[in-house]
Amino acid sequence: MEKGAKKLVANNKKVYHEYFLEEIYEAGISLHGTEVKSIRMGKCSIKEAFIHIENGEVILYGMHISPYEKGNIFNKDPLRPKKLLLHKKEIQKLLGKTTQKGYTIVPVEVYLSRGLVKVQIALAKGKKLYDKREDIAKKDMRREAERDFKIRNLG
Numbered sequence: 001m002e003k004g005a006k007k008l009v010a011n012n013k014k015v016y017h018e019y020f021l022e023e024i025y026e027a028g029i030s031l032h033g034t035e036v037k038s039i040r041m042g043k044c045s046i047k048e049a050f051i052h053i054e055n056g057e058v059i060l061y062g063m064h065i066s067p068y069e070k071g072n073i074f075n076k077d078p079l080r081p082k083k084l085l086l087h088k089k090e091i092q093k094l095l096g097k098t099t100q101k102g103y104t105i106v107p108v109e110v111y112l113s114r115g116l117v118k119v120q121i122a123l124a125k126g127k128k129l130y131d132k133r134e135d136i137a138k139k140d141m142r143r144e145a146e147r148d149f150k151i152r153n154l155g
Contacts, residue, residue: 010044011109019106019124027119028085034068039117044110051105051121053095058084060107084119097123
């Protein structure tokens with residue numbers, strides 16, 4: 001792995017379907033040793049995860065990190081809340097935006113960057129049902145166009 005590259009561990013594809021992502025941030029995550037080892041092995045999920053700001057701290061709930069097999073007594077609760085590390089100005093900005101109606105903070109992906117575990121989070125606005133249908137229709141049209149293009153080039 002070259003310098004500055006990131007190795008994706010877990011991503012949340014559902015986020016792109018459910019929300020409009022407006023601003024994206026990279027946050028560090030406060031973990032214990034066995035949790036880091038488990039993440040390095042790719043045993044992590046953010047499918048059900050969500051984020052709240054409490055007392056000026058950004059907390060990630062619902063991120064599942066499978067217990068490390070060789071960790072025995074040092075393993076922590078797989079679903080324990082994890083503190084995200086952001087600059088104070090970023091936290092203030094997120095807090096200001098999330099008080100507005102319709103805004104939330106969602107985890108997008110977990111990855112390793114230069115040996116450190118990072119979480120990409122996004123300030124997001126929920127999509128309405130018709131927005132989701134519109135996205136599905138666009139995706140279908142793109143798929144059809146790619147299929148036609150492929151058939152034309154092969155034939």
